[in-house]
Amino acid sequence: MVQIAIAEDNTAERRLLKNKVAGYKNYDLLFEAVDGWDLLKKLQSAKKLPHILLLDINMPYVNGLLITIYCSLKYPSIKIIGISSHTNENLVREVLSEGALGFIAKYFLYPTSIAYQSVYNREDLLAMAIKSVLANKLFIDKLVVNNPEKILFSISTKAIIANNYQHINATLVQFAILNATGLPFKNIAELMCVTEPAVKKYCRKLSAEVKVTDRYELSNYCMQNGIVKLATYFDSSMVILPAWN
Numbered sequence: 001m002v003q004i005a006i007a008e009d010n011t012a013e014r015r016l017l018k019n020k021v022a023g024y025k026n027y028d029l030l031f032e033a034v035d036g037w038d039l040l041k042k043l044q045s046a047k048k049l050p051h052i053l054l055l056d057i058n059m060p061y062v063n064g065l066l067i068t069i070y071c072s073l074k075y076p077s078i079k080i081i082g083i084s085s086h087t088n089e090n091l092v093r094e095v096l097s098e099g100a101l102g103f104i105a106k107y108f109l110y111p112t113s114i115a116y117q118s119v120y121n122r123e124d125l126l127a128m129a130i131k132s133v134l135a136n137k138l139f140i141d142k143l144v145v146n147n148p149e150k151i152l153f154s155i156s157t158k159a160i161i162a163n164n165y166q167h168i169n170a171t172l173v174q175f176a177i178l179n180a181t182g183l184p185f186k187n188i189a190e191l192m193c194v195t196e197p198a199v200k201k202y203c204r205k206l207s208a209e210v211k212v213t214d215r216y217e218l219s220n221y222c223m224q225n226g227i228v229k230l231a232t233y234f235d236s237s238m239v240i241l242p243a244w245n
Contacts, residue, residue: 005050036062072099102139
């Protein structure tokens with residue numbers, strides 16, 4: 001049985017996604033997450049990981065692009081299908097470059113819409129995407145990119161780190177990604193299964209490596225130098241994430 005997880009902050013659209021998955025044979029809904037932070041917690045505590053993650057890109061607290069980067073490092077077995085009403089080609093390119101195998105627009109949740117009907121008629125886009133991704137084949141919605149086969153990929157954060165930051169170990173890279181979310185250190189510690197003092201030590205060590213003085217300068221450095229990427233940089237119409245208390 002193929003295990004599927006859903007991460008979607010919109011209640012109505014999450015329900016539509018659940019109903020779609022429930023209607024498929026041989027697919028089982030493992031869990032659902034209501035935002036990016038909820039997803040990271042559920043992945044961290046999961047007894048088994050999903051085969052497929054249906055990931056909304058524009059979510060509160062931790063956006064889908066950062067989650068894609070994080071999963072590529074921490075949970076590489078998960079096959080990600082990005083789902084969004086934001087279909088800026090630059091954003092799509094970055095999500096796919098960071099390890100997602102699919103990207104589809106949310107029109108598939110409304111199959112009677114003119115936009116969906118004009119391209120897919122009665123075809124089930126989500127089923128096609130899941131089948132393709134399970135076969136390790138890239139799937140890009142034609143409503144997202146007119147010529148999917150011509151999309152140009154960018155350099156991934158993983159490649160940038162391998163080429164320019166070989167001295168930074170996987171633990172510090174994991175911290176750098178989580179630091180970019182703005183999570184409090186106590187929450188980062190929870191996800192990394194270490195103490196808060198250990199996280200502060202990671203911050204000091206990585207800050208010293210790149211010659212900055214605090215976590216905020218470190219986050220800016222990582223974004224400017226391609227160690228992490230934020231979705232809002234590639235699509236300015238996306239919401240700014242709320243600050244953590």
